[in-house]
Amino acid sequence: MASEDPGEAAPEAYRLEEQVGFVLRLAAQRHAAIFQAQSLMKLTPTQFSALIRIAEEGECSQNRLGRLTAMDAATIKGVIDRLREKALVALKRDSGDKRRMMIALTPKAAAMIPQLHAAGHAITGATLAPLSAKERARLLKLLKKIA
DSSP states (O other): OOOOOTTSOOOOOOOGGGOHHHHHHHHHHHHHHHHHHHOSTTOOHHHHHHHHHHHHHOSEEHHHHHHHTTOOHHHHHHHHHHHHHTTOEEEEEOSSOTTOEEEEEOHHHHHHHHHHHHHHHHHHHHHTTTSOHHHHHHHHHHHHHHO
């Protein structure tokens, strides 16, 4: 039964375009289109992230790389398999634990890192182009807060 209290606000109508999930999906689709337009050796965003993290961290295990890139075990395995097919990463046994495989950039991938950094900056710039510098900083701060 509806409340008779005149001080109680009426519920707002549900509007899809006002829902965070819908707006985030649209923004993500726009960003993905900008990323794909760069055609960085036909890298996917997950492959790009993995290469950048390996460059930052150095040689690491697949498990650690998955954590560093926020990918589950199955996803990171597929990413590494495809990067190996492109001759961008190499695997070797961990000297301290022969059961663990370590992932490292190949010389080909290491040479690409400056180009990938530049492309990453360009992609971010294009994605955030409609915003002022202050709005860009605020958006990233807020997204990190809910991520």
